[in-house]
Amino acid sequence: MLNIVIGNRAYSSWSMRGWLAVRLSGLPFTETLLPMWSPEWDAARATGPLALSGKVPTLIDGDVTLWDSLAIVEHLAEHTGRDRFWPADPAARARARSIAAEMHSGYPDLRRDCGMNVRRRYAPSPLAPATQGDVDRVVALWTEARTRFGTGGDYLFGDYGAADLMFAPVATRFRTYAVPLPAIADRYVDALLAHPHVAEWIAAAHAEPWVLDRYER
Numbered sequence: 636m637l638n639i640v641i642g643n644r645a646y647s648s649w650s651m652r653g654w655l656a657v658r659l660s661g662l663p664f665t666e667t668l669l670p671m672w673s674p675e676w677d678a679a680r681a682t683g684p685l686a687l688s689g690k691v692p693t694l695i696d697g698d699v700t701l702w703d704s705l706a707i708v709e710h711l712a713e714h715t716g717r718d719r720f721w722p723a724d725p726a727a728r729a730r731a732r733s734i735a736a737e738m739h740s741g742y743p744d745l746r747r748d749c750g751m752n753v754r755r756r757y758a759p760s761p762l763a764p765a766t767q768g769d770v771d772r773v774v775a776l777w778t779e780a781r782t783r784f785g786t787g788g789d790y791l792f793g794d795y796g797a798a799d800l801m802f803a804p805v806a807t808r809f810r811t812y813a814v815p816l817p818a819i820a821d822r823y824v825d826a827l828l829a830h831p832h833v834a835e836w837i838a839a840a841h842a843e844p845w846v847l848d849r850y851e852r
Contacts, residue, residue, distance in 0.1 A: 637664035640684045640693040642671045644840035646850040648751040648804035651836055652704040653692025655800035658832045659719065660711040670845050705739050708797045720797040727784040731791070731798040734776045738801045745769035749808045752850055753840045759813035773805060774820045781819055789826035803833050 639657045641650035657664050667684065669676045669691070679685040685693055688702035694710065701707050712720045721728045744765040762770065780791040780798070787793035791802070806824045809816060816824065827833060 637662055638667060638684075638695045639664055640667045640669065640679070640691055640695070642669060642676070642691040643843060643845055643847065644668075644836055645754050645843055645845070646751055646847060647671065647691055648746075649704055650691045651751075651804050652800055653694060653707050654836060655803060655832055656704065656708045656711055656720075656797070657694065658835075659796075659800060660715045661719070662711070662715065671847065672849075704801070705735065708735075708800075712797075722784065722792040722794075722796065724784070727792050730780060730784065731796065734780065734791075735798045735801040737776070738798075738805070742769040742773065742805075745773070745805070745808070749812045749814070750850055751804050751808055752811055752852075753807045753837050755811050755852070757812055757852060759815070762814070770809075770814055773802070774817060777802075777820050777823055778817070781823060789823075790830075791823070795830055799827055799830070800832075803827055803830075803836075806833075807837070 637657060637660075639654055641647060641654055644650065654666065669679050669685070671691075676685075680689045684695060684700075685691065685702075687693070687700055690702050692704060692707065693700060693702045694707045696710065699710070701710055708720055717728075722731055744763065748763060748766045777791060784792045788795075790796065790799045792798060806827045808814070809820075809824055810828065828837070
């Protein structure tokens with residue numbers, strides 16, 4: 636059985652992506668939650684399930700261990716069929732992969748200035764120009780995907796898939812920091828946060844007992 640190792644749901648955006656990928660696969664799995672910066676976390680990074688990378692998420696599938704969210708998506712897609720994760724249309728699939736990869740490697744200012752904290756709602760405040768640039772780029776990608784490929788459903792490419800789960804933590808950030816969005820992006824955020832898998836993660840985050848000052852404003 637698969638085991639997904641994650642950090643705090645409230646704060647760990649990459650854990651969220653890995654867990655959502657396993658959830659989307661439909662395969663049975665267990666999870667191991669390691670509170671970040673705790674003795675359990677340190678032990679897991681030293682000699683436990685995080686020893687290979689020191690990172691979450693880590694997916695353990697028998698003798699296979701993966702610790703990169705896109706690698707986890709692709710591994711699961713190989714076992715369950717790529718259409719579960721990626722659009723069937725070749726043009727849509729290419730675009731979905733491109734924007735998922737951009738999310739994977741980009742937006743450093745948004746990540747730094749608007750850290751994930753799904754339990755908080757802050758009053759709106761002006762964003763730094765570079766951070767606003769990241770927001771504008773995300774909105775542009777969402778708008779193009781929804782307009783060109785997503786008319787058959789509520790998500791970027793119609794049906795919920797890998798591109799959506801990659802952007803789910805961004806959607807939580809936009810709500811946490813009350814980031815103003817155009818109507819098409821605002822509706823997409825609502826749809827994404829209402830997806831049962833995403834809502835399940837957020838509900839569990841609210842039930843966590845840990846509060847880490849380094850992630851609180």
